[in-house]
Amino acid sequence: MALSVQFLGAAGTVTGSKFLLTLNEQRVLVDCGLFQGYKQLRLCNRKPLPIDPGKIDAVILTHAHIDHSGYVPVLVAGGFDGPVHCTEGTKALCDILWLDSGQLQEREAKATNRGGYTRHKPARPLYDKKQAEQALPHLSQHPFDSWVQITPDISAKFHVAGHILGAAIVEIEAGSKQLVFSGVLVVWITRSCRTQPPFRKRTI
């Protein structure tokens, strides 16, 4: 069967990064981020994914920023039971960021309910601190520059990306295809190209 790549986020916007790879009934999600920003985008976090989380075999994270990793607790609460592959630095940051994200959402829901600012009775957090804790054991850390077998036909390698601690450009081999997910692509302007149009940091 041919490899398919489905964009479940970070398309038309830069947050909610999620790319679903499917090959021979094997399903791998590259990045699992929250939509952030204005309300219409944040509401996308409440919509069910077009795939049952229990049918996803594994997740690969490019880096820990919440718009790339913060949806994992929702995925786990929805039945995902596989590993979340990442680098050591990304794991260390997710250990902190996911709990913080859960706690912030709990506080926000409480404040909303106290102030009566919602049509939802009661307003509920997307996930709470306890659900964030339940997602943490899924994290599986790997060194840079080594191939990791993700599923029988899909493997991945993390390359140093800069940006934040642990951030990686992820190279993927899926059957006969090669893909590269930059996560964050940083281009440094060197003296020789300063006369060229300005390069910008681009996030997907």
Ligand SMILES: [Zn+2]
């Ligand atoms: Zn980032």
